[in-house]
Structure formats: C-alpha cells, structure tokens
Amino acid sequence: MxxxxxxxxxxxxxxxxxxxxxxxxxxxxxxxxxxxxxxxxxxxxxxxxxxxxxxxxxxxxxxxxxxxxxxxxxxxxxxxxxxxxxxxxxxxxxxxxxxxxxxxxxxxxxxxxxxxxxxxxxxxxxxxxxxxxxxxxxxxxxxxxxxxxxxxIVDFAKMPELAPIKHIPKEFRGSDTKQKLERAVKSSKHAYFVSAIDSLAWITNSRGYHLPNLSSFLGKALATHDKVFVFVDKSTPLDDSVKENTACEFFQMEPEKVEAKLQEIQDQYGLQSVDIDPGMLNVLDFNMLNKVFGSERLAESSGGLVEFHSIKDPEELAHMEDGFRRADKAIYNTIKWVKESLKAGEKVSELDLYNQTTIKYQEQGAVEQSFGTIAGAGANGSIIHYSEPKDDVILKEDDMVLLDSGGYFEGGFATDTTRTFMASDKDGNDEFKKIYTLVLKGTLNCQSSIFPEGTPGKVVDGFARLPLYRAGYDFRHGTGHGVGIHVHEGGARISPASDVPMKEGQVVSIEPGIYVPGFGGVRLENIAYVEKHPEHEGYLRFRPLVYIGFEPALIDHNLLNDDERMWLNEYEAECSRRGTSFQ
The missing domain is CATH 3.40.350.10 (Creatinase/prolidase N-terminal domain)
Structure with missing residues (x-):
C-alpha cells in the first residue's frame, strides 16, 4: 500500500x-x-x-x-x-x-x-x-x-461511502460483456461465481474506484451464458450508464438476501456446474453457494476468469499503450522537476516528490494512482515497498532516488513503472553506478529475451537474475507480475517459484533490483507485452510498453557487453523519439 x-x-x-x-x-x-x-x-x-x-x-x-x-x-x-x-x-x-x-x-x-x-x-x-x-x-x-x-473487542474504523459504479465506453475496454460470456461460459447450464473484483470489473465492463488505487468495484456476481447477475451492497450507488449494458443486471441488497436471489436464478437456469475460484472465494460465500447449488455442482477453477482477462484483446492493449505513453510523460516530467528544483536551490522532500508525482499524472489525464507512489531517497530506496514518504527527508544533490508509480486513465487499466535516478545532474558514485548498471543489465537481458511458448515464468525470471548472480547480488522478490485492471493481475508471473506459462497477449512487469539496507536501492521496471516472435515459429518475445530513458549519470558502460549496449541504444533511440530520454 x-x-x-x-x-x-x-x-x-x-x-x-x-x-x-x-x-x-x-x-x-x-x-x-x-x-x-x-x-x-x-x-x-x-x-x-x-x-x-x-x-x-x-x-x-x-x-x-x-x-x-x-x-x-x-x-x-x-x-x-x-x-x-x-x-x-x-x-x-x-x-x-x-x-x-x-x-x-x-x-x-x-x-x-x-x-x-x-x-x-x-x-x-x-x-x-x-x-x-x-x-x-x-x-x-x-x-x-x-x-x-x-x-x-476491537474498534475497527468505518469505511467511507462508495462512488457510483459506471459502465466504460467501448473505445476504452474492448469486447462487450456478451462476447466475453461467449468466450468464458461453456453452455447454458454452466456459470461462474465471480468473487475477484478485477474479474468482476472486466466481465461487466464497469468501474467504481471503490478502494484506494483500484479502479474496480466491490461486489460479486453469477456469470451465466447470457447474463451477469451482479450483487452489490444496498448502499452502493449506480450510475445510469450501467443500464446501457443489457447483459448485466445489478442487485442492490443486504448480503444476507443474496442467497435467496441466487436460488431464484438457479430455479430459472437449472445450472449443472458453477465454477468457483477457491483462492478468491471466502468461506462464508462458499457455505452460501453450497446451500444453493450443492457441492456436486460446484467446480473448483483456480484463477476463475483470470485466464481470459490476462490475455488482452486489441482494444484493451491499445488503451493500455496510450495510458503508458501518458504515464511515461508524467514520470519523465516528475524526474525533470526534481532535477530542476535542486538546480534552482529549492528544497524537495520525499513527500514533495510523492505529491508532485500525483500532480504530473493528473496533468496527463490520470483519474487515480494505481498504487501508492513509492518515493524513497538515499537509504530509504532499499525499503522495497517504502510506503511512508517523509516531509523531513530532503533530497540532496548526491542522493540516488527510487520512484515507483502508476496511474489509471479513462478505461481503468493500471500502469506501473519504476525508475531510479540521481536527484541532480551530478554523476553517481562508483558504488551507485555499479549496482544501477547491474540492474540495468538484468532489465535489458530479460526484456530482450526470446523463449518458447508456454515457458514457465521461473525460467524467464532467470534471464533477469543471471547478470546480478555473476556479481554476487540477488533480489528478494519476483521479476514480474501481470498487469491489467489491477496493477497486480493473475494469469502471468515471473518469479523463481512460478510455473505459470508465458502466453501471447499477456502484459507483465520486468523489475529486477538491488537493495542495500542503510545505503540505498535500485529498481528499474518496464512493462511489456508478450507477443509472437516474427521470425521464429513457436517462440515469444517482449515488446516494451514503457519508454522512459535510463539515468546516464548512473550507467557504467564498461560493465555492459556488446549486446547490452545495442539493446540500450535501441531503447534510448525510441525514448528520444518520444521525448522521454535523459541523454
């Protein structure tokens, strides 16, 4: 958070x-x-x-x-x-x-x-x-x-009122709900109980921004072959736009009344198989479903609808690409603001950086951040998910700064990018350059990799770690996660423990890092689309969606091999064309 x-x-x-x-x-x-x-x-x-x-x-x-x-x-x-x-x-x-x-x-x-x-x-x-x-x-x-x-026994805080749920225009979200149901639901006697709220947002083409840094909405649903029956709390407001989606019917009701409504639907449809995701279904709801459908009709389906929405259709991808272009500009402008502010002798705190990042995203049209911005200066960069930017930590000219941020634009798909940079135009010291360049090597090697369709994520993870291993470094997190309506989406995972296969259409992060407590940290995160290799049949490659130049003051070119120099030059050329290179 x-x-x-x-x-x-x-x-x-x-x-x-x-x-x-x-x-x-x-x-x-x-x-x-x-x-x-x-x-x-x-x-x-x-x-x-x-x-x-x-x-x-x-x-x-x-x-x-x-x-x-x-x-x-x-x-x-x-x-x-x-x-x-x-x-x-x-x-x-x-x-x-x-x-x-x-x-x-x-x-x-x-x-x-x-x-x-x-x-x-x-x-x-x-x-x-x-x-x-x-x-x-x-x-x-x-x-x-x-x-x-x-x-x-504990005084839990009350949550604020919820925003209205809205239907997303087609240009921002791709296929209609009816088309998605045709892909996912096998027959008129089959259904999904949708308990993951990003899956719910995807199948209904709706957004609510009900929780900080999430575009989805709080609810649950039964997705049949021809309609999605959506259950939200009686206090949840609905925008008139949800009526445009005739393949969805929303019920505003108390949680204890959902069971009776599900029974009515079952009496109408006579469902023989209802898929549930045991990892995203709580025990209370399972007990309710058991009463309505009986255990013999409940089929465990790990991931639920994630297998469908983790593969982006062309319209979704186009909107995501547009979002990343705007996020790139927001991050580039934020980094420039830091350097120019210090050059002008102004004080900039971590909290200033956190707030300014939000402003720069808003200037590009973002409606919300996709997670709480991580803004760590100096030694705080080693705290991997640093969540408390300080107003009394002032950026110094010789500080290395880690900035991890993301936003939501009109369609409610997340962006996510990390850059590490010098707070001023000064060169980083030798140790800064060493760990930065090693992480850069990891990012470039993974981003430029080619692998067979279906390769487990743990194999791809090794491409990012190998340059770090050779220098005696490692990082205590996975190399990448899926990105979609939520910034962390299932259906794709690049980590030492991941057996999840790589598939065309996935959108994933590539984010190796080095973190030295008390000294600082480096993470360089790009998001990439997994596509078929144009020349080698049966193979896949990454196509970057993020184009923000790397920090010249932190790169030791002597540590790069010929391939890495070529990859870096090609990447920086595209950043320069887009106006987001620091070279």
Missing amino acids: GKSAFKLTQSEVAQNVEKLKGFMAKEGLEAFYVSSFDPYLNEYVPMENCHRFYFTNFSGSVAEVLVPLKGRVKLYVDGRYWEQADIQVDANVVEVVKVRANKGLGTELLEDLEKLAPKKMGYEGDRTSLKFFQELEKRCPLHGYFAQELST
Missing part, C-alpha cells in the same frame, strides 16, 4: 492483541489466524479495513498473521517487506517471520501451525479464502467466526 493517513500507536496495537487473546481464552482457542484481506479478498486493502494491521501495525499489502494464545504474534512477510516490517512493528509484541522467495507465506505459517498444534484455532470466515481454509483444517480443529465478532 501507499501512504496511509490511518495510524495506530504501538500501545494501541498491544492493547488490541491483549483484547484478542482475552477473546481467545474465553472461546477456548489456542490460536487465531488473521488474514490481510477484506471480505472480497483483495490484495490492496485500506489499513482501516485490514484486521491484520490492528494486531501488528504493519502496513504492507501482503502478509499472514498467526496469533498464539501465549507468546508473540507471528507476522509472515516476503522479501519485499523484511526491512519495512522490522521498522513498523514492536518486536516485544510481534515476531517478524522473514519468508524467502521460494517459499510461500502460507506454507511457512502452516509449518509453524503444525509445530504449535493448537487444540482449536479461530478464523474469520468472511476474510479467509476457501483455499487456505482447506489447508488450515488439515492441521488443526477450526472454529469460524462469520458475524463480525472481532468488532465487539
């Missing part, structure tokens, strides 16, 4: 932990699982609605929490958040469990759970995925809480 105005003191967190343990003792629980999710199982959840935050004070987007009745709270974080978690938690209350890239957070938690062997563990049924619940129940007896019971 990005910069959040919602704060808790360490004392408040400690009190919340004690209240939870008191609740556990009263309920006969020896452990409690706390997820990072909201009831829609979103990755990016406002801290006000992230129950994990109330028991840890950790504000990163991804983590798992195990609360034993005795001892410290266990907070499980991946390599992106090791440094941030150490800074944010009270080590007397919370133990940070640092999970390596080749091992999932859930896997580590489950191993600890087996060692703890509680006689009974609690969990929140509306915030726990069916997939993880199935793993938890193999390890110990569970007791679910489905009626906001924790709100009786």
Whole structure:
C-alpha cells in the first residue's frame, strides 16, 4: 500500500492483541489466524479495513498473521517487506517471520501451525479464502467466526461511502460483456461465481474506484451464458450508464438476501456446474453457494476468469499503450522537476516528490494512482515497498532516488513503472553506478529475451537474475507480475517459484533490483507485452510498453557487453523519439 493517513500507536496495537487473546481464552482457542484481506479478498486493502494491521501495525499489502494464545504474534512477510516490517512493528509484541522467495507465506505459517498444534484455532470466515481454509483444517480443529465478532473487542474504523459504479465506453475496454460470456461460459447450464473484483470489473465492463488505487468495484456476481447477475451492497450507488449494458443486471441488497436471489436464478437456469475460484472465494460465500447449488455442482477453477482477462484483446492493449505513453510523460516530467528544483536551490522532500508525482499524472489525464507512489531517497530506496514518504527527508544533490508509480486513465487499466535516478545532474558514485548498471543489465537481458511458448515464468525470471548472480547480488522478490485492471493481475508471473506459462497477449512487469539496507536501492521496471516472435515459429518475445530513458549519470558502460549496449541504444533511440530520454 501507499501512504496511509490511518495510524495506530504501538500501545494501541498491544492493547488490541491483549483484547484478542482475552477473546481467545474465553472461546477456548489456542490460536487465531488473521488474514490481510477484506471480505472480497483483495490484495490492496485500506489499513482501516485490514484486521491484520490492528494486531501488528504493519502496513504492507501482503502478509499472514498467526496469533498464539501465549507468546508473540507471528507476522509472515516476503522479501519485499523484511526491512519495512522490522521498522513498523514492536518486536516485544510481534515476531517478524522473514519468508524467502521460494517459499510461500502460507506454507511457512502452516509449518509453524503444525509445530504449535493448537487444540482449536479461530478464523474469520468472511476474510479467509476457501483455499487456505482447506489447508488450515488439515492441521488443526477450526472454529469460524462469520458475524463480525472481532468488532465487539476491537474498534475497527468505518469505511467511507462508495462512488457510483459506471459502465466504460467501448473505445476504452474492448469486447462487450456478451462476447466475453461467449468466450468464458461453456453452455447454458454452466456459470461462474465471480468473487475477484478485477474479474468482476472486466466481465461487466464497469468501474467504481471503490478502494484506494483500484479502479474496480466491490461486489460479486453469477456469470451465466447470457447474463451477469451482479450483487452489490444496498448502499452502493449506480450510475445510469450501467443500464446501457443489457447483459448485466445489478442487485442492490443486504448480503444476507443474496442467497435467496441466487436460488431464484438457479430455479430459472437449472445450472449443472458453477465454477468457483477457491483462492478468491471466502468461506462464508462458499457455505452460501453450497446451500444453493450443492457441492456436486460446484467446480473448483483456480484463477476463475483470470485466464481470459490476462490475455488482452486489441482494444484493451491499445488503451493500455496510450495510458503508458501518458504515464511515461508524467514520470519523465516528475524526474525533470526534481532535477530542476535542486538546480534552482529549492528544497524537495520525499513527500514533495510523492505529491508532485500525483500532480504530473493528473496533468496527463490520470483519474487515480494505481498504487501508492513509492518515493524513497538515499537509504530509504532499499525499503522495497517504502510506503511512508517523509516531509523531513530532503533530497540532496548526491542522493540516488527510487520512484515507483502508476496511474489509471479513462478505461481503468493500471500502469506501473519504476525508475531510479540521481536527484541532480551530478554523476553517481562508483558504488551507485555499479549496482544501477547491474540492474540495468538484468532489465535489458530479460526484456530482450526470446523463449518458447508456454515457458514457465521461473525460467524467464532467470534471464533477469543471471547478470546480478555473476556479481554476487540477488533480489528478494519476483521479476514480474501481470498487469491489467489491477496493477497486480493473475494469469502471468515471473518469479523463481512460478510455473505459470508465458502466453501471447499477456502484459507483465520486468523489475529486477538491488537493495542495500542503510545505503540505498535500485529498481528499474518496464512493462511489456508478450507477443509472437516474427521470425521464429513457436517462440515469444517482449515488446516494451514503457519508454522512459535510463539515468546516464548512473550507467557504467564498461560493465555492459556488446549486446547490452545495442539493446540500450535501441531503447534510448525510441525514448528520444518520444521525448522521454535523459541523454
């Protein structure tokens, strides 16, 4: 997550932990699982609605929490958040469990759970995925809480009113809902229960911007062969434009009334198979679906509709390309503003940079940022997802600065780009140049790679890491993720643990990095489209969607080989043509 105005003191967190343990003792629980999710199982959840935050004070987007009745709270974080978690938690209350890239957070938690062997563990049924619940129940007896019971012991903040849901004009989103249903739904007796909100936004061609940095809207749906039945809270406003989409019907109702409406639809359609995604379906909703359709009609489909919307159609790609052109200009103008401000003797803080980035995106027509901008100067650049830009950290002429940002434009597809640069026109020191150029080599090698169709993401990940390995460096995160309606989209993943196949039509990030705590960090992130190779049948390649020049003051050309110099020159030539090169 990005910069959040919602704060808790360490004392408040400690009190919340004690209240939870008191609740556990009263309920006969020896452990409690706390997820990072909201009831829609979103990755990016406002801290006000992230129950994990109330028991840890950790504000990163991804983590798992195990609360034993005795001892410290266990907070499980991946390599992106090791440094941030150490800074944010009270080590007397919370133990940070640092999970390596080749091992999932859930896997580590489950191993600890087996060692703890509680006689009974609690969990929140509306915030726990069916997939993880199935793993938890193999390890110990569970007791679910489905009626906001924790709100009786912890003062959770209220969420703001929601914006109206709007239908997106065709020029910004491609195929109509009816066409998408024809692709995804197999027959008149087949349906999808759509629980992932980016999939919901895609199939309905609607956006709501209901959560910070997300263009999607809060709701769930049943997608049949001819219509999408959408369920939103009764307080959710609907723009008149949603009526234009005759393939969608919206129901504004209390959550407890959804079951009866689903039963009406089932009585009408007689569905024989309803696909569910266990990773994006909470236990409460699974129980409801089980009552309506019966377990024999529910078919687990990992990823749900992601396999369809991770492959971009021509109209979607054209809009995304336009968005990245404007985002490129916003980032280029932001970096120029920093350098010109320092040259003029003006003070620029991290918070100034954070705010100015938003302004530059708005000047290009952005309606929202696609995640909280990461603006880390000097040593703060080593905090991979640095989320708290400071107004008292002033950029110095010899600072190296990491800027990771993205925006949403008319169609509600995310952009995402990272550049590391010198705050002034001064050359970086030798160590800055070394780590910057190594990361540049990783970006260029991966971006220029050629690979067979269906190659697992973990193979492509190696193209980015090899130049760093040769110099004794590595990074504690994946090389890339899918990009779509959400900045992190399933269906494509480039990491050491990814078996997800590379396919034509995917849009993915390429973002190697080097992070040295107390010194600084470098990340160079481009987004690329996966396309067929024009000469080699059965092979794929990347086509960059981002064209922002690299920092000349940080490149040691002696560290580049001939191929890398050629790739860099070709890339910079296109940046120069677009007016976004610093050379």
